[in-house]
Amino acid sequence: MTELDIKYIEIGAMILFGIGFSTLLFHGNMIKKIIGMNIMDTSIFLFFITRGYINNKEAPIIINIANSPDSYVRPLPSALMLTGIVVAISMTAFALALTIKLNQKYGTIDLNKIMEMRVDKQ
Amino acid sequence: MIIASSPIIIIFILFFTAFIIPMIKNKTKVKVLSISSIVLCMLLSLLTCIYVYTEGTFIYTVGHWDAPWGIEFQISMIEALLSLTFTTVMTLIIWQSLSTIESEISETKIGLYYSLISVVMASLLGIVYSNDIFNCFVFMEVNTLASCGIIVIKENKENIRATMKYLVLGCLGSGLVLLGIAFLYSITGNLNMTYIHNEIVNIYFDYKNIIVVALGLFTVGLGVKSAMFPLHIWLPDAHSSAPSTSSAILSSLVIKATAIYLIKILFRVFGFGIIKNFYILDIILILGSSGMIFGSLLAIFQKNIKRLIAYSSIAQMGYIFLGIGLGNELGLITAVYHIIAHALTKSALFMIAGIFIHKLGTKSIKDFKGIGKHMPILLGAFTIGALSMVGIPILPGFVSKFNLALACIQAGKYMFLAVILISSLLNAVYYLPIVINGFFNKQDNKSDLNHTNKIQLKEIIPILILIIMMGFIGLSSNSIINLIKLGI
Numbered sequence: 001m002t003e004l005d006i007k008y009i010e011i012g013a014m015i016l017f018g019i020g021f022s023t024l025l026f027h028g029n030m031i032k033k034i035i036g037m038n039i040m041d042t043s044i045f046l047f048f049i050t051r052g053y054i055n056n057k058e059a060p061i062i063i064n065i066a067n068s069p070d071s072y073v074r075p076l077p078s079a080l081m082l083t084g085i086v087v088a089i090s091m092t093a094f095a096l097a098l099t100i101k102l103n104q105k106y107g108t109i110d111l112n113k114i115m116e117m118r119v120d121k122q
Numbered sequence: 123m124i125i126a127s128s129p130i131i132i133i134f135i136l137f138f139t140a141f142i143i144p145m146i147k148n149k150t151k152v153k154v155l156s157i158s159s160i161v162l163c164m165l166l167s168l169l170t171c172i173y174v175y176t177e178g179t180f181i182y183t184v185g186h187w188d189a190p191w192g193i194e195f196q197i198s199m200i201e202a203l204l205s206l207t208f209t210t211v212m213t214l215i216i217w218q219s220l221s222t223i224e225s226e227i228s229e230t231k232i233g234l235y236y237s238l239i240s241v242v243m244a245s246l247l248g249i250v251y252s253n254d255i256f257n258c259f260v261f262m263e264v265n266t267l268a269s270c271g272i273i274v275i276k277e278n279k280e281n282i283r284a285t286m287k288y289l290v291l292g293c294l295g296s297g298l299v300l301l302g303i304a305f306l307y308s309i310t311g312n313l314n315m316t317y318i319h320n321e322i323v324n325i326y327f328d329y330k331n332i333i334v335v336a337l338g339l340f341t342v343g344l345g346v347k348s349a350m351f352p353l354h355i356w357l358p359d360a361h362s363s364a365p366s367t368s369s370a371i372l373s374s375l376v377i378k379a380t381a382i383y384l385i386k387i388l389f390r391v392f393g394f395g396i397i398k399n400f401y402i403l404d405i406i407l408i409l410g411s412s413g414m415i416f417g418s419l420l421a422i423f424q425k426n427i428k429r430l431i432a433y434s435s436i437a438q439m440g441y442i443f444l445g446i447g448l449g450n451e452l453g454l455i456t457a458v459y460h461i462i463a464h465a466l467t468k469s470a471l472f473m474i475a476g477i478f479i480h481k482l483g484t485k486s487i488k489d490f491k492g493i494g495k496h497m498p499i500l501l502g503a504f505t506i507g508a509l510s511m512v513g514i515p516i517l518p519g520f521v522s523k524f525n526l527a528l529a530c531i532q533a534g535k536y537m538f539l540a541v542i543l544i545s546s547l548l549n550a551v552y553y554l555p556i557v558i559n560g561f562f563n564k565q566d567n568k569s570d571l572n573h574t575n576k577i578q579l580k581e582i583i584p585i586l587i588l589i590i591m592m593g594f595i596g597l598s599s600n601s602i603i604n605l606i607k608l609g610i
Contacts, residue, residue, distance in 0.1 A: 017297075017301065020297075021294070021297070024290065024293065024294055024297075025294065030286070033290055037290075037293045037297070040293075040297045041297060041300075044297060044300050044301050044304060047301070047304050048300075048304045048307070051304060051307065051308040076313075077307070080256055080313075083256075083260055084300060087260065087263045087296075090263075090267060091263070091267070091289070091293055091296075094267055094270065094289065095286075095289055095290075095293075098270075098274065098282060098285060098286050098289065099286075101274075101277070101282050102282055102283070102286060105279045105282055106279065106283075111286065111287075111290075114283055
């Protein structure tokens with residue numbers, strides 16, 4: 001029980017990761033795939049930042065005087081996840097742009113239907 | 123020392139070129155800028171190579187921040203050789219594309235195309251140099267997006283579908299890799315590979331389960347991106363529908379970079395000592411050898427020449443994973459040697475296929491009868507490349523197969539000798555018919571080959587240089603393998 005109490009955020013992040021991963025993999029609709037991708041990435045950000053959090057410590061921002069380094073949470077995961085967010089956003093933007101093109105050329109955004117079209121043609 | 127900072131200069135030059143090119147309207151200026159920047163990078167890589175040979179492995183700290191806080195570039199002989207190979211192959215590909223690119227993509231997009239190629243190259247070299255796992259991840263993402271760009275630049279139906287497939291699977295792979303990094307960070311508190319290794323040696327007994335999960339995530343995530351066998355499904359579509367220049371870049375360079383990342387994670391972050399306690403290497407070994415066989419089997423049934431070469435890439439990536447999975451030094455050296463050998467061979471094959479397709483106006487292999495009469499030099503070059511894939515002595519394909527066989531015997535895994543042999547025979551089954559049909563069959567009357575214009579010399583020279591270099595690295599394989607040994 002104690003494990004669950006302490007690590008509930010990590011567990012939530014893993015559940016979200018599972019939801020996002022399966023949506024990305026098994027849904028045919030492109031928009032749902034992109035949503036799944038975002039859920040998956042966000043869950044990883046949550047997990048990463050939680051690993052850098054230490055109970056009862058402050059945010060690592062110095063106001064007037066600096067305390068000892070032990071009194072702050074780890075700043076590195078937050079900084080890394082900013083980069084991660086940028087990566088995820090560019091992926092999302094590119095995927096959305098491609099979805100528009102896909103709709104123009106095929107008239108549908110269902111990836112499964114698009115794969116079938118090709119089989120029929122051959 | 124200025125040469126010691128050349129890695130960052132190379133990456134800076136390429137990103138800066140990528141930034142400048144879209145602003146230039148004049149097509150000729152774009153091409154001149156693109157080729158001159160990549161030639162400059164090649165020369166700098168050569169200097170780095172010589173520097174490493176004389177001074178030994180060196181570490182460059184970006185922004186002069188020392189290791190646990192800043193990002194490190196660690197340049198050993200392997201990194202120097204790989205960057206030299208990558209820049210050389212890229213130079214030749216760009217040189218060849220200067221005269222042929224107009225036939226494949228529209229005039230207005232040429233500036234964008236060369237810009238994207240610069241980004242691809244910069245991020246590839248970033249993955250090769252960097253000693254920081256998160257930095258490698260960011261470069262890998264940049265690389266994926268830019269590679270998607272050079273596929274979709276053609277804007278056909280096929281291209282958009284193939285890019286979508288690549289992007290979705292790429293996202294999947296990058297998510298898994300990021301989660302793997304999160305697990306590693308949570309048990310070691312570091313992102314620098316050397317520091318993680320120092321930490322992990324002390325703690326791996328306490329965190330065996332987490333290490334297993336992280337290893338699995340890295341292997342699957344990077345396996346998707348480097349087309350490890352059951353995760354290869356995006357590759358044939360993406361590589362066959364892209365313009366020939368892009369296919370050459372994607373197949374010979376882009377999928378190699380993630381394999382290098384996997385090698386770094388397995389052998390630099392975890393190290394031989396820890397990795398052999400987990401069964402991950404056996405899984406990579408089995409996936410690699412099944413890729414060698416099934417990639418070749420699937421290639422036999424292809425009617426489109428570019429799809430055939432793309433499936434052959436899957437088989438050749440199998441050799442690299444086999445070398446990694448054997449888990450001894452010779453296997454690892456051979457994997458790196460095969461990365462170099464395959465980069466030269468596959469780029470030549472794709473460029474030749476591109477010229478064939480352009481001149482004949484068809485991608486279908488059965489229309490390639492009798493092309494040897496019209497393009498004897500090109501088909502001869504194709505034959506040498508194909509023979510290297512099959513594994514004829516002197517050529518680099520033979521050297522890597524021979525060394526892989528020796529590594530199998532050293533590791534005591536005799537079953538994989540048979541796999542190597544079968545895969546070589548299967549390679550012969552799908553490459554040689556093209557050559558035999560091209561040289562010895564009479565062409566059909568209906569084909570209008572006679573009317574096509576002559577191939578210009580400037581299109582062929584880069585390909586011939588690649589073939590000569592291929593022969594060279596096959597002949598001097600011993601010294602190259604000794605050089606690679608310096609870096610381990």
